[in-house]
Amino acid sequence: MIRGYFDLTRGMLRPFVDAALVFPALARRRVDVRLLINTGADRTVLSPGDALPIASLLGSLPPGPALRGVGGTTTTRRADVVITMATFSANLTLTIFSPSLGARSMPSVLGRDVLSHFALVVEERTDRVLLLTPDEADRVNWP
Amino acid sequence: MTGGGLGGAVSISQEEMAEIQAGLEHFHRDVMYLQEHYEELLDRYPEHWVAVYDQSVVGVDTDPERLIEQLRARGVPPEHTVREYLTREEVIWII
Secondary structure, three states: OEEOEEEOOOOOOEEEEEEEEEEHHHOOEEEEEEEEEOOOOOOOEEOHHHHHHHHHHHHHOOEOOOEEEOOEEEOEEEEEEEEEEOOEEEEEEEEEEOOOOOOOOOOEEEOHHHHOOOEEEEEOOOOEEEEEOHHHHHOOOOO | OOOOOEEOOOOOOHHHHHHHHHHHHHHHHHHHHHHHHHHHHHHHOOOEEEEEEOOEEEEEEOOHHHHHHHHHHOOOOHHHOEEEEEOOOOOOOOO
16 A cells, blocks of 8 residues: 655645656666646656756656647656655656746646556545555455 | 556665665655645745755755755755745646
């Protein structure tokens, strides 16, 4: 089970989970990030602000898919990373926003490429943000 | 792997995993510090970026790139800090 939390820092309760991203192609650099749990996002994406510490290395990475959001469409970079959340680790192709983009205060997001492997529990009433593995989800007495 | 999704065997040593786990716990303590001190920091540094490391504010700037440079100059690893833009502007996210 991966336990996330509700973040209160920006005036609203939003579900986040902490993750470490290790970049094998960038000398195994590790970036620690807060990921907004976003079931509407197709992919897990590193935001411009979170990409800033490795900005000088991003030029060596291949282009990623175009990203479309409310602000329009933009280009990205792509990197194979090892994502670790709590005791869970897996390989993931990460999409990275260009740090030169203006919207640097936007969050990095945990998308359905990762979320689809878990059962997600997000309940403000009980302050629960949980990602359950299939085995754990199968043991729950769901309605 | 070129598409989306999780896949393949993870190549990570036990030593590196232990380091990652310790790093994540450290990072989460800094996240909690930011949450607990958010209002106080917002009063002090409105419309600024702040960086938290070791449960203290280690950098403040209006520009996120200068903040990264500032952290490096102080020997603080920016990739392991919690960085946040402090603002009272109400923003609704529909990401």
